Ligand code: B12
């Protein structure tokens with residue numbers, strides 16, 4: 001008889017397709033990391049409940065919870081699923097009265113405890129160490145309330161424990177594909193790095209130090225893709241062309257291509273547009289022979305010196321021009337609408353510059369003031385009024401009134417129509 005206690009990790013994805021695009025990496029990584037510890041694996045049976053926003057059925061989730069009677073329910077929270085969790089939480093609590101309900105993910109911040117009485121704890125930042133510590137605490141007869149990196153309620157107050165360290169070595173997490181947690185699919189998404197060396201004010205990655213998987217680990221993942229005749233979707237990470245890591249990764253892919261394996265990088269790759277290193281692009285050119293199915297994303301975000309400075313963003317437009325002029329890829333260019341320091345005219349100028357680069361399409365994002373970013377924490381300093389609930393839409397900021405923002409979005413929308421087709425990732 002299986003006496004292991006049940007843990008359910010729930011992930012309602014924004015989208016996922018049968019090719020393998022956008023798998024539930026967060027919950028798969030949490031399980032892979034916890035399972036590898038003998039004491040946890042012996043005592044806990046961790047399962048994943050995965051759904052996609054447009055297919056998600058609350059009853060299915062509740063049935064699963066009633067059936068397995070978990071002692072811990074972990075919710076993987078992003079801006080696209082917070083509402084679904086908030087709606088389901090009273091029923092989840094009814095279905096599992098004694099379970100610890102913990103919410104983690106980029107959208108998770110202590111303020112969520114004020115939105116739902118059923119949430120017991122919030123995990124802030126990377127979850128592997130946090131979940132392991134929580135599961136171990138019960139085995140040692142301790143309380144989960146001492147775990148680092150969490151927030152919880154005590155009396156009427158919210159207590160935020162000292163932060164948990166980011167994972168020192170990403171190789172410590174077993175591959176979710178090789179452990180069979182995620183199925184082999186025609187495209188396999190490899191998480192290759194976490195954190196960032198830059199610190200753009202609006203970005204969650206800026207909060208954590210940059211680390212990448214070892215090149216040996218990447219080689220194992222590539223070999224696994226080859227065995228399963230899959231393409232690589234190198235997508236979860238900051239940028240592949242940070243430092244020398246991208247060159248090393250591409251050299252490996254080239255090595256296996258030269259040996260006759262039909263392996264390539266699929267779909268979309270977002271790269272650091274400030275790094276026009278010829279060796280990287282030369283290798284990329286070789287490992288992606290079919291340019292029609294591949295689009296490179298270059299972030300400009302803003303070209304206004306004041307906005308770049310305020311948001312700690314570096315954009316070297318010369319580098320973007322060099323890349324586009326020299327390398328025959330399809331490109332999409334990203335611009336953020338509404339950064340503190342920008343105004344309608346500076347945004348219009350950035351769009352005009354981007355248009356000169358003749359991209360396949362422009363991707364213009366309305367600034368979202370998302371939790372766990374510098375902007376979210378410093379709203380007052382930047383005179384930001386934004387919706388505290390997802391999608392955290394900006395209402396006004398510094399030089400941009402509500403009316404200006406509407407005008408700017410309208411202008412951007414009409415200009416972006418010139419650059420159809422729309423972004424292929426959106427369904
Ligand atoms: C893939 C992806 C997407 C996919 C969808 C993914 C899916 N399957 O549903 C697509 C391309 C559709 C997408 C769209 C968008 N995305 Co996106 N996306 C990502 C990306 C690149 C990877 C996510 C991932 O799998 N990461 C790998 C896992 C391992 O990391 P993780 O998710 O952070 O999980 C760790 C921790 O958060 C924590 N954790 C997570 N869950 C739990 C649960 C528990 C219980 C615990 C303890 C811990 C825990 O532990 C995990 C392991 O350490 C991230 C950036 C990134 N590198 O993470 C952005 C990111 C998630 N996206 C983001 C944004 C802003 C968007 C967009 C709004 C962009 C835009 N402006 O249009 C849109 C959403 C549109 C909409 N209206 O809904 C933000 C997050 C915002 C938020 N608060 O949710 C991120 C973080 C990018 C960023 N740097 O700012 N995205």
Ligand code: SF4
Nearest residue numbers: 196198200203205206
């Ligand atoms: S926006 Fe890009 S460069 Fe800036 S912190 Fe995030 S990942 Fe790094």
